[in-house]
Amino acid sequence: MARRDLERTADLLWRRQRPGSRGPRGSLTVDQIVGTAVELADAEGMAGVTMGKVAKRLGVTTMSLYRYIPGKDDLVDLMMDMATGLPDTTGWPTEWRARIRAFSRAQYEILTGRPWLLEIPIGTPPMGPHNIAWMEAGLAAMEGTPLTPEDRMGVLSVVSGYALTEARQTEVIRRAEPATGVSYGEWGSVYHKVLARVVAEGEYPALSRIVAEGVFEDDRTTPEEEFSYGLDFLLDGIEALMEKRRAQQ
Template sequence: MAARRDPEHTADLLWRRQRPGSRGPRGSLTVDQIVDTAVELADAEGMAGVTMGKVAKRLGVTTMSLYRYIPGKDDLVDLMFEQATGRPETTDWPTEWRARVRAFSHAQYQVLMARPWLLDVPIGTPPMGPNNVAWMEAGLSAMEPTPLTPEDRMGVLSVISGYALTEARQAEVVRRAAPSTGLTYTEWGAAYHQVLARVVEEGRYPALSAIVEAGVFADDRTTPEEEFFYGLDFILDGVEALMEKRRAAQGSAP
Protein backbone atom coordinates (compact mmCIF):
# COMPACT_ATOMS: atom_id res chain seq x y z
CA MET A 1 0.00 0.00 0.00
CA ALA A 2 1.37 3.43 -0.98
CA ALA A 3 2.14 5.86 1.82
CA ARG A 4 -0.51 8.50 2.39
CA ARG A 5 0.57 11.96 1.27
CA ASP A 6 -0.04 14.97 3.48
CA PRO A 7 -1.49 17.96 1.53
CA GLU A 8 0.22 20.42 3.86
CA HIS A 9 3.55 18.70 3.28
CA THR A 10 2.98 18.89 -0.50
CA ALA A 11 2.12 22.59 -0.26
CA ASP A 12 5.24 23.28 1.83
CA LEU A 13 7.37 21.55 -0.81
CA LEU A 14 5.77 23.50 -3.67
CA TRP A 15 6.28 26.80 -1.87
CA ARG A 16 9.85 25.79 -0.87
CA ARG A 17 9.07 25.85 2.84
CA GLN A 18 10.62 22.41 3.34
CA ARG A 19 14.14 22.17 4.69
CA PRO A 20 16.37 19.41 3.23
CA GLY A 21 15.99 16.10 5.01
CA SER A 22 18.66 14.28 6.93
CA ARG A 23 18.93 11.26 4.65
CA GLY A 24 22.26 11.03 2.80
CA PRO A 25 25.30 13.32 2.81
CA ARG A 26 24.87 17.09 2.81
CA GLY A 27 25.44 18.49 -0.65
CA SER A 28 25.12 21.68 -2.69
CA LEU A 29 21.99 20.77 -4.65
CA THR A 30 18.75 22.74 -4.51
CA VAL A 31 15.18 21.62 -5.15
CA ASP A 32 15.08 23.95 -8.17
CA GLN A 33 18.13 22.30 -9.72
CA ILE A 34 16.56 18.88 -9.36
CA VAL A 35 13.20 19.98 -10.77
CA ASP A 36 14.80 21.86 -13.69
CA THR A 37 16.77 18.74 -14.59
CA ALA A 38 13.67 16.56 -14.41
CA VAL A 39 11.75 18.98 -16.64
CA GLU A 40 14.61 18.93 -19.18
CA LEU A 41 14.38 15.13 -19.22
CA ALA A 42 10.61 15.24 -19.71
CA ASP A 43 10.96 17.76 -22.55
CA ALA A 44 13.41 15.43 -24.26
CA GLU A 45 11.96 12.00 -23.47
CA GLY A 46 8.46 12.49 -22.07
CA MET A 47 7.32 11.47 -18.61
CA ALA A 48 8.34 7.86 -19.30
CA GLY A 49 11.95 9.03 -19.44
CA VAL A 50 11.93 10.64 -16.00
CA THR A 51 13.28 8.56 -13.14
CA MET A 52 15.03 9.56 -9.96
CA GLY A 53 18.04 7.61 -11.21
CA LYS A 54 18.25 9.52 -14.51
CA VAL A 55 17.85 12.86 -12.77
CA ALA A 56 20.61 11.96 -10.33
CA LYS A 57 22.93 10.85 -13.14
CA ARG A 58 22.48 14.14 -14.99
CA LEU A 59 23.29 16.03 -11.81
CA GLY A 60 26.32 13.85 -11.09
CA VAL A 61 25.05 12.62 -7.72
CA THR A 62 23.70 9.38 -6.29
CA THR A 63 19.99 8.65 -6.48
CA MET A 64 19.74 8.44 -2.70
CA SER A 65 21.09 11.97 -2.33
CA LEU A 66 18.02 13.36 -4.13
CA TYR A 67 15.78 12.14 -1.32
CA ARG A 68 17.29 14.70 1.04
CA TYR A 69 15.54 17.37 -1.04
CA ILE A 70 12.50 15.62 -2.52
CA PRO A 71 10.81 12.75 -0.62
CA GLY A 72 9.83 10.71 -3.66
CA LYS A 73 8.87 10.47 -7.34
CA ASP A 74 5.28 11.63 -6.76
CA ASP A 75 6.56 14.79 -5.11
CA LEU A 76 8.99 15.35 -7.97
CA VAL A 77 6.14 15.06 -10.48
CA ASP A 78 4.10 17.65 -8.57
CA LEU A 79 7.07 20.00 -8.61
CA MET A 80 7.66 19.40 -12.33
CA PHE A 81 4.04 20.21 -13.19
CA GLU A 82 4.19 23.38 -11.12
CA GLN A 83 7.43 24.55 -12.69
CA ALA A 84 6.55 23.64 -16.28
CA THR A 85 3.19 25.43 -16.32
CA GLY A 86 4.83 28.72 -15.35
CA ARG A 87 2.73 31.78 -14.62
CA PRO A 88 0.12 33.30 -16.93
CA GLU A 89 1.20 36.33 -18.91
CA THR A 90 -1.91 38.50 -18.74
CA THR A 91 -0.56 41.78 -20.11
CA ASP A 92 -2.14 41.42 -23.55
CA TRP A 93 -5.40 39.84 -22.41
CA PRO A 94 -8.58 41.82 -23.18
CA THR A 95 -10.39 43.53 -20.31
CA GLU A 96 -13.97 42.47 -21.16
CA TRP A 97 -14.85 39.40 -19.06
CA ARG A 98 -15.74 36.96 -21.86
CA ALA A 99 -12.74 37.79 -24.02
CA ARG A 100 -10.51 37.62 -20.93
CA VAL A 101 -11.80 34.21 -19.84
CA ARG A 102 -11.40 33.05 -23.44
CA ALA A 103 -7.77 34.21 -23.38
CA PHE A 104 -7.24 32.51 -20.03
CA SER A 105 -8.51 29.15 -21.26
CA HIS A 106 -6.57 29.39 -24.51
CA ALA A 107 -3.39 30.17 -22.59
CA GLN A 108 -3.89 27.02 -20.51
CA TYR A 109 -4.43 25.02 -23.70
CA GLN A 110 -1.25 26.42 -25.26
CA VAL A 111 0.85 25.51 -22.21
CA LEU A 112 -0.37 21.92 -22.38
CA MET A 113 0.16 21.66 -26.13
CA ALA A 114 3.68 23.08 -25.85
CA ARG A 115 4.66 20.40 -23.32
CA PRO A 116 2.52 17.32 -24.08
CA TRP A 117 4.12 15.34 -21.25
CA LEU A 118 2.08 17.49 -18.86
CA LEU A 119 -0.96 15.57 -20.12
CA ASP A 120 0.57 12.38 -18.71
CA VAL A 121 0.85 13.81 -15.21
CA PRO A 122 -1.84 12.40 -12.90
CA ILE A 123 -3.63 15.28 -11.17
CA GLY A 124 -3.85 14.06 -7.59
CA THR A 125 -4.34 17.36 -5.78
CA PRO A 126 -6.01 20.73 -6.45
CA PRO A 127 -3.72 23.63 -7.43
CA MET A 128 -1.40 24.35 -4.51
CA GLY A 129 1.85 25.81 -5.83
CA PRO A 130 2.55 29.51 -6.56
CA ASN A 131 2.35 29.16 -10.34
CA ASN A 132 -0.92 27.24 -10.36
CA VAL A 133 -2.44 29.51 -7.73
CA ALA A 134 -1.47 32.42 -10.01
CA TRP A 135 -3.43 30.72 -12.82
CA MET A 136 -6.45 30.42 -10.52
CA GLU A 137 -6.17 34.10 -9.63
CA ALA A 138 -6.00 35.09 -13.31
CA GLY A 139 -9.13 33.12 -14.17
CA LEU A 140 -11.14 34.21 -11.16
CA SER A 141 -10.21 37.88 -11.46
CA ALA A 142 -11.46 37.88 -15.06
CA MET A 143 -14.95 37.14 -13.72
CA GLU A 144 -14.91 39.58 -10.81
CA PRO A 145 -16.84 42.38 -12.62
CA THR A 146 -19.72 39.97 -13.37
CA PRO A 147 -22.87 39.10 -11.39
CA LEU A 148 -21.59 35.56 -10.83
CA THR A 149 -21.44 34.44 -7.22
CA PRO A 150 -18.14 33.25 -5.72
CA GLU A 151 -19.41 29.68 -6.08
CA ASP A 152 -20.28 30.37 -9.74
CA ARG A 153 -16.84 31.79 -10.47
CA MET A 154 -15.10 28.80 -8.94
CA GLY A 155 -17.38 26.44 -10.85
CA VAL A 156 -16.73 28.18 -14.17
CA LEU A 157 -12.99 28.12 -13.50
CA SER A 158 -13.13 24.36 -12.89
CA VAL A 159 -15.16 23.69 -16.05
CA ILE A 160 -12.98 25.93 -18.24
CA SER A 161 -9.74 24.42 -16.95
CA GLY A 162 -11.05 20.89 -17.36
CA TYR A 163 -12.14 21.70 -20.90
CA ALA A 164 -8.66 22.96 -21.87
CA LEU A 165 -7.13 19.78 -20.45
CA THR A 166 -9.57 17.51 -22.30
CA GLU A 167 -9.12 19.25 -25.65
CA ALA A 168 -5.34 19.26 -25.39
CA ARG A 169 -5.37 15.58 -24.46
CA GLN A 170 -7.60 14.71 -27.44
CA ALA A 171 -5.34 16.57 -29.86
CA GLU A 172 -2.28 14.87 -28.40
CA VAL A 173 -3.86 11.40 -28.59
CA VAL A 174 -4.46 11.90 -32.32
CA ARG A 175 -0.92 13.25 -32.81
CA ARG A 176 0.64 10.25 -31.07
CA ALA A 177 -1.49 7.84 -33.08
CA ALA A 178 -0.54 9.40 -36.43
CA PRO A 179 2.43 7.06 -37.11
CA SER A 180 0.17 3.99 -36.82
CA THR A 181 -3.00 5.42 -38.38
CA GLY A 182 -1.39 7.53 -41.08
CA LEU A 183 -3.94 10.26 -40.31
CA THR A 184 -3.41 13.79 -39.07
CA TYR A 185 -5.92 15.58 -36.83
CA THR A 186 -7.49 17.35 -39.80
CA GLU A 187 -7.82 14.07 -41.75
CA TRP A 188 -9.60 12.17 -38.99
CA GLY A 189 -12.94 13.87 -39.60
CA ALA A 190 -13.32 12.55 -43.13
CA ALA A 191 -12.17 9.06 -42.11
CA TYR A 192 -14.59 9.01 -39.18
CA HIS A 193 -17.40 10.17 -41.46
CA GLN A 194 -16.82 7.19 -43.76
CA VAL A 195 -16.82 4.73 -40.85
CA LEU A 196 -20.01 6.13 -39.33
CA ALA A 197 -21.75 6.31 -42.71
CA ARG A 198 -21.46 2.50 -42.93
CA VAL A 199 -22.50 1.99 -39.31
CA VAL A 200 -25.73 4.00 -39.58
CA GLU A 201 -26.82 2.57 -42.95
CA GLU A 202 -29.30 0.17 -41.35
CA GLY A 203 -31.28 2.99 -39.74
CA ARG A 204 -30.79 1.83 -36.16
CA TYR A 205 -29.29 5.16 -35.12
CA PRO A 206 -31.55 7.84 -36.60
CA ALA A 207 -30.24 10.72 -34.48
CA LEU A 208 -26.63 9.91 -35.37
CA SER A 209 -27.61 9.28 -38.97
CA ALA A 210 -28.92 12.83 -39.25
CA ILE A 211 -25.57 14.15 -38.06
CA VAL A 212 -23.66 12.01 -40.53
CA GLU A 213 -25.94 12.97 -43.42
CA ALA A 214 -25.41 16.63 -42.59
CA GLY A 215 -21.69 16.08 -43.14
CA VAL A 216 -20.72 17.21 -39.65
CA PHE A 217 -17.66 14.93 -39.58
CA ALA A 218 -16.78 15.21 -43.26
CA ASP A 219 -15.01 18.57 -43.10
CA ASP A 220 -11.29 17.82 -42.84
CA ARG A 221 -10.24 21.47 -42.55
CA THR A 222 -10.88 21.83 -38.81
CA THR A 223 -7.73 22.32 -36.75
CA PRO A 224 -7.39 21.46 -33.06
CA GLU A 225 -7.48 25.17 -32.17
CA GLU A 226 -10.64 25.75 -34.20
CA GLU A 227 -12.28 22.83 -32.40
CA PHE A 228 -11.06 24.24 -29.10
CA PHE A 229 -12.61 27.67 -29.62
CA TYR A 230 -15.84 26.19 -30.99
CA GLY A 231 -16.43 24.22 -27.80
CA LEU A 232 -15.18 27.02 -25.55
CA ASP A 233 -17.75 29.42 -27.00
CA PHE A 234 -20.48 26.88 -26.18
CA ILE A 235 -19.36 26.97 -22.55
CA LEU A 236 -19.13 30.74 -22.44
CA ASP A 237 -22.63 31.06 -23.92
CA GLY A 238 -23.82 29.01 -20.97
CA VAL A 239 -21.93 31.28 -18.56
CA GLU A 240 -23.62 34.31 -20.11
CA ALA A 241 -27.01 32.65 -19.63
CA LEU A 242 -26.14 32.05 -15.97
CA MET A 243 -25.20 35.71 -15.62
CA GLU A 244 -28.61 36.75 -16.95
CA LYS A 245 -30.22 34.46 -14.38
CA ARG A 246 -28.16 36.06 -11.60
CA ARG A 247 -29.03 39.58 -12.81
CA ALA A 248 -32.73 38.70 -12.86
CA ALA A 249 -32.52 37.32 -9.33
CA GLN A 250 -30.73 40.43 -8.10
CA GLY A 251 -33.29 42.66 -9.78
CA SER A 252 -36.22 40.87 -8.11
CA ALA A 253 -34.61 40.81 -4.66
CA PRO A 254 -36.45 43.03 -2.11
Protein backbone atom coordinates (compact mmCIF):
# COMPACT_ATOMS: atom_id res chain seq x y z
CA MET A 1 0.00 0.00 0.00
CA ALA A 2 1.37 3.39 -1.00
CA ARG A 3 2.08 5.79 1.84
CA ARG A 4 -0.07 8.91 1.80
CA ASP A 5 1.51 12.34 1.67
CA LEU A 6 -0.21 14.05 4.63
CA GLU A 7 1.17 17.47 3.74
CA ARG A 8 -0.40 17.11 0.32
CA THR A 9 -3.67 16.03 1.97
CA ALA A 10 -3.57 19.10 4.21
CA ASP A 11 -2.97 21.32 1.18
CA LEU A 12 -6.04 19.78 -0.47
CA LEU A 13 -8.17 20.32 2.63
CA TRP A 14 -7.15 23.96 2.78
CA ARG A 15 -7.46 24.34 -1.01
CA ARG A 16 -3.79 25.26 -1.38
CA GLN A 17 -3.05 22.69 -4.07
CA ARG A 18 -3.43 23.48 -7.75
CA PRO A 19 -5.01 20.85 -10.04
CA GLY A 20 -2.58 18.36 -11.48
CA SER A 21 -1.53 18.25 -15.10
CA ARG A 22 -2.89 14.79 -15.87
CA GLY A 23 -5.73 14.81 -18.38
CA PRO A 24 -7.42 17.70 -20.21
CA ARG A 25 -8.12 20.94 -18.40
CA GLY A 26 -11.71 21.34 -17.28
CA SER A 27 -13.93 23.73 -15.36
CA LEU A 28 -14.39 21.62 -12.21
CA THR A 29 -13.38 22.70 -8.73
CA VAL A 30 -12.50 20.60 -5.70
CA ASP A 31 -15.60 21.97 -3.96
CA GLN A 32 -17.84 20.79 -6.80
CA ILE A 33 -16.39 17.30 -6.67
CA VAL A 34 -16.57 17.02 -2.90
CA GLY A 35 -20.06 18.52 -2.76
CA THR A 36 -21.27 15.96 -5.29
CA ALA A 37 -19.72 13.14 -3.25
CA VAL A 38 -21.44 14.43 -0.11
CA GLU A 39 -24.78 14.47 -1.96
CA LEU A 40 -24.23 10.85 -2.95
CA ALA A 41 -23.36 9.88 0.63
CA ASP A 42 -26.45 11.66 1.95
CA ALA A 43 -28.59 9.66 -0.47
CA GLU A 44 -26.85 6.27 -0.47
CA GLY A 45 -24.33 6.17 2.39
CA MET A 46 -20.62 5.71 1.91
CA ALA A 47 -21.23 2.51 -0.04
CA GLY A 48 -22.74 4.66 -2.78
CA VAL A 49 -19.70 6.87 -3.15
CA THR A 50 -17.19 5.92 -5.83
CA MET A 51 -15.00 8.05 -8.03
CA GLY A 52 -16.95 6.65 -11.00
CA LYS A 53 -20.34 7.68 -9.60
CA VAL A 54 -19.10 11.13 -8.71
CA ALA A 55 -17.69 11.57 -12.21
CA LYS A 56 -20.91 10.37 -13.84
CA ARG A 57 -23.01 12.80 -11.84
CA LEU A 58 -20.67 15.63 -12.85
CA GLY A 59 -20.72 14.56 -16.49
CA VAL A 60 -16.98 13.93 -16.74
CA THR A 61 -14.70 10.91 -16.99
CA THR A 62 -13.45 9.23 -13.85
CA MET A 63 -9.85 9.88 -14.80
CA SER A 64 -10.48 13.62 -15.00
CA LEU A 65 -11.23 13.71 -11.27
CA TYR A 66 -7.68 12.65 -10.47
CA ARG A 67 -6.41 16.00 -11.73
CA TYR A 68 -8.10 17.52 -8.68
CA ILE A 69 -8.11 14.76 -6.04
CA PRO A 70 -5.40 12.06 -5.97
CA GLY A 71 -7.63 9.23 -4.79
CA LYS A 72 -10.60 7.94 -2.79
CA ASP A 73 -8.90 8.34 0.60
CA ASP A 74 -8.33 12.02 -0.06
CA LEU A 75 -11.90 12.40 -1.27
CA VAL A 76 -13.19 10.86 1.96
CA ASP A 77 -11.11 13.28 4.06
CA LEU A 78 -12.48 16.19 2.04
CA MET A 79 -16.05 14.90 2.40
CA MET A 80 -15.73 14.57 6.15
CA ASP A 81 -14.47 18.11 6.53
CA MET A 82 -17.12 19.59 4.24
CA ALA A 83 -19.99 17.62 5.81
CA THR A 84 -18.94 18.60 9.32
CA GLY A 85 -19.24 22.28 8.52
CA LEU A 86 -18.31 25.16 10.78
CA PRO A 87 -19.57 25.23 14.37
CA ASP A 88 -22.28 27.79 14.96
CA THR A 89 -21.39 29.08 18.42
CA THR A 90 -23.67 32.12 18.40
CA GLY A 91 -26.23 30.55 20.73
CA TRP A 92 -23.80 28.74 23.00
CA PRO A 93 -23.69 29.78 26.68
CA THR A 94 -20.55 31.44 28.04
CA GLU A 95 -20.11 29.32 31.20
CA TRP A 96 -17.61 26.53 30.53
CA ARG A 97 -19.79 23.55 31.51
CA ALA A 98 -22.80 24.68 29.51
CA ARG A 99 -20.54 25.57 26.58
CA ILE A 100 -18.84 22.16 26.53
CA ARG A 101 -22.31 20.60 26.69
CA ALA A 102 -23.38 22.64 23.66
CA PHE A 103 -20.14 21.70 21.86
CA SER A 104 -20.61 17.98 22.43
CA ARG A 105 -24.31 18.01 21.60
CA ALA A 106 -23.64 19.86 18.35
CA GLN A 107 -21.10 17.20 17.35
CA TYR A 108 -23.58 14.45 18.22
CA GLU A 109 -26.32 16.07 16.12
CA ILE A 110 -24.04 16.38 13.09
CA LEU A 111 -23.05 12.71 13.32
CA THR A 112 -26.60 11.43 13.79
CA GLY A 113 -27.84 13.78 11.07
CA ARG A 114 -25.34 12.37 8.59
CA PRO A 115 -24.77 8.79 9.80
CA TRP A 116 -22.49 7.97 6.86
CA LEU A 117 -19.84 9.99 8.72
CA LEU A 118 -19.85 7.17 11.28
CA GLU A 119 -18.79 4.71 8.57
CA ILE A 120 -15.52 6.54 7.97
CA PRO A 121 -12.54 5.14 9.92
CA ILE A 122 -10.50 7.85 11.60
CA GLY A 123 -7.09 7.64 9.96
CA THR A 124 -5.55 11.02 10.78
CA PRO A 125 -5.94 13.76 13.40
CA PRO A 126 -8.18 16.70 12.39
CA MET A 127 -6.46 18.65 9.61
CA GLY A 128 -9.16 20.38 7.58
CA PRO A 129 -10.43 23.93 8.17
CA HIS A 130 -13.83 22.87 9.49
CA ASN A 131 -12.45 20.25 11.86
CA ILE A 132 -9.79 22.68 13.09
CA ALA A 133 -12.58 25.20 13.73
CA TRP A 134 -14.34 22.61 15.90
CA MET A 135 -11.13 22.07 17.85
CA GLU A 136 -10.87 25.81 18.37
CA ALA A 137 -14.48 26.01 19.57
CA GLY A 138 -13.95 23.22 22.10
CA LEU A 139 -10.69 24.63 23.41
CA ALA A 140 -12.10 28.15 23.60
CA ALA A 141 -14.86 26.86 25.87
CA MET A 142 -12.18 26.07 28.46
CA GLU A 143 -10.45 29.43 28.33
CA GLY A 144 -10.22 30.98 31.77
CA THR A 145 -10.41 27.63 33.59
CA PRO A 146 -7.56 26.21 35.70
CA LEU A 147 -7.07 23.32 33.28
CA THR A 148 -3.57 22.97 31.85
CA PRO A 149 -3.02 22.93 28.07
CA GLU A 150 -2.58 19.15 28.28
CA ASP A 151 -5.83 18.88 30.27
CA ARG A 152 -7.72 20.87 27.65
CA MET A 153 -6.56 18.67 24.81
CA GLY A 154 -7.47 15.62 26.87
CA VAL A 155 -10.95 16.97 27.60
CA LEU A 156 -11.42 17.81 23.92
CA SER A 157 -10.49 14.26 22.93
CA VAL A 158 -12.68 12.58 25.54
CA VAL A 159 -15.75 14.75 24.93
CA SER A 160 -15.49 14.41 21.14
CA GLY A 161 -14.96 10.67 21.50
CA TYR A 162 -18.06 10.42 23.67
CA ALA A 163 -20.19 12.17 21.05
CA LEU A 164 -18.85 9.79 18.39
CA THR A 165 -19.51 6.67 20.50
CA GLU A 166 -23.04 7.72 21.42
CA ALA A 167 -23.86 8.62 17.83
CA ARG A 168 -22.67 5.19 16.70
CA GLN A 169 -24.80 3.46 19.32
CA THR A 170 -27.84 5.47 18.30
CA GLU A 171 -27.32 4.57 14.65
CA VAL A 172 -26.70 0.87 15.37
CA ILE A 173 -29.99 0.60 17.25
CA ARG A 174 -31.81 2.58 14.56
CA ARG A 175 -30.54 0.28 11.82
CA ALA A 176 -31.40 -2.82 13.84
CA GLU A 177 -35.02 -1.81 14.41
CA PRO A 178 -36.42 -3.18 11.12
CA ALA A 179 -34.87 -6.59 11.85
CA THR A 180 -35.57 -6.76 15.60
CA GLY A 181 -38.81 -4.82 15.80
CA VAL A 182 -37.39 -3.10 18.88
CA SER A 183 -37.25 0.70 19.00
CA TYR A 184 -34.64 2.67 20.94
CA GLY A 185 -37.05 3.34 23.79
CA GLU A 186 -37.99 -0.35 24.07
CA TRP A 187 -34.46 -1.74 24.28
CA GLY A 188 -34.16 -1.21 28.04
CA SER A 189 -37.17 -3.38 28.80
CA VAL A 190 -36.16 -6.05 26.27
CA TYR A 191 -32.57 -6.14 27.55
CA HIS A 192 -33.80 -6.36 31.14
CA LYS A 193 -35.80 -9.50 30.32
CA VAL A 194 -32.85 -11.09 28.50
CA LEU A 195 -30.41 -10.38 31.32
CA ALA A 196 -32.86 -11.49 33.99
CA ARG A 197 -32.85 -14.93 32.36
CA VAL A 198 -29.10 -15.32 31.86
CA VAL A 199 -28.01 -14.09 35.31
CA ALA A 200 -30.63 -16.06 37.23
CA GLU A 201 -28.20 -18.87 38.06
CA GLY A 202 -26.14 -16.60 40.32
CA GLU A 203 -22.87 -16.63 38.35
CA TYR A 204 -22.95 -12.85 37.99
CA PRO A 205 -23.96 -11.51 41.41
CA ALA A 206 -22.97 -7.89 40.78
CA LEU A 207 -24.89 -7.76 37.50
CA SER A 208 -27.81 -9.62 39.09
CA ARG A 209 -28.19 -6.88 41.68
CA ILE A 210 -28.21 -4.23 38.94
CA VAL A 211 -30.89 -6.13 37.02
CA ALA A 212 -32.92 -6.65 40.20
CA GLU A 213 -32.92 -2.90 40.79
CA GLY A 214 -34.51 -2.37 37.38
CA VAL A 215 -31.69 -0.18 36.08
CA PHE A 216 -32.42 -1.11 32.48
CA GLU A 217 -36.07 -0.18 32.84
CA ASP A 218 -35.56 3.46 33.79
CA ASP A 219 -37.31 6.33 32.07
CA ARG A 220 -34.48 7.48 29.79
CA THR A 221 -36.21 6.44 26.60
CA THR A 222 -34.64 8.64 23.94
CA PRO A 223 -31.12 8.82 22.53
CA GLU A 224 -30.93 12.47 23.58
CA GLU A 225 -31.73 11.62 27.21
CA GLU A 226 -29.11 8.88 27.24
CA PHE A 227 -26.60 11.25 25.69
CA SER A 228 -27.20 13.92 28.34
CA TYR A 229 -27.01 11.40 31.17
CA GLY A 230 -23.58 10.14 30.12
CA LEU A 231 -22.29 13.61 29.32
CA ASP A 232 -23.03 14.69 32.89
CA PHE A 233 -20.60 12.01 34.10
CA LEU A 234 -17.87 13.50 31.93
CA LEU A 235 -18.64 17.07 32.94
CA ASP A 236 -18.58 16.11 36.63
CA GLY A 237 -15.15 14.56 36.08
CA ILE A 238 -13.88 17.68 34.32
CA GLU A 239 -15.18 19.81 37.16
CA ALA A 240 -13.40 17.62 39.69
CA LEU A 241 -10.17 17.98 37.69
CA MET A 242 -10.59 21.75 37.77
CA GLU A 243 -10.89 21.66 41.54
CA LYS A 244 -7.71 19.59 41.70
CA ARG A 245 -5.87 22.09 39.50
CA ARG A 246 -7.07 25.00 41.65
CA ALA A 247 -5.73 23.28 44.76
CA GLN A 248 -2.35 22.88 43.07
CA GLN A 249 -2.04 26.57 42.20
